[in-house]
Amino acid sequence: MAKRPQLTGRAAILAVVVCAIAMSLAYPVREFLAQRRQITQLEQQQAKALADLRSLEEERKRLEDPEYIKREAREKLHFCEPGAHCYGVLDDGTKTSASAGQRRAAVSPWYISLWQSVESADRGEGKKMGG
Template sequence: MARGDDRRADGPHDGPADGEDGRPDGMRRGNPALTSRAAILAVVVCAIALSLAYPVREYIAQRQEIAELRQKEAVARRQVEILAQRKQQLGDKSYIEREATRRLHYCRPAVKCYIVLDGGGDGGRQAQKGGPTSRPPWYETLWRSVEAADRPR
């Protein structure tokens, strides 16, 4: 027999029929083993989640690092290709001669070369932009005035 049945068999009670916890018989407390099982299950699930959190975080961080390294590798490969093309250009003798003539104004011994300084053409535009201005900068004017004031009269 159940506990509640034993009490009814003993005799009449004052008030409604109560279980051991003071509740009416129809509202008996659930099985306490289920509650402890649920608590153990919750602890186990939390332990598994906590034990997996760090490795998953490290896995994601490593995947991001791999993606960044692949991107850097692609950039480095592009630079290597550009440098290989540049090396090939610099190995060409005609390219070197053209660049020496254009940049350094070198001239072959058998060829007469002229440099036009009147401001016409591409070189003239560079001379006008980088050439002397009509007025010197303010600091040069200031320094000249200091030197003039320092001279004996």
């Protein structure tokens, strides 16, 4: 019996045609997938923009309400309506400034610490390395 060749001419041509088809489809498929990813990203951006728009619309509606504006003026700007008795507490700041000054004095600036370490190393008082 004659041994039949494993790869015939027809099989080789078929393999070349299949490879050519696969190669010609690779780029369009890759572009299709990239476009799908881009569409998904744009849809997410659109949803975020719509949510931002809704929140801005709600804020605009709140700012059109005169009661909301009065409440904000009282709370944030400490406004007082005419005829109302309003009181404010003023802090002279002596306690906080003294404690802040003490904290600053306790911590020396970086350049003083650096110079002290240089002087200490010059006198041989520093840690010896590698020894």
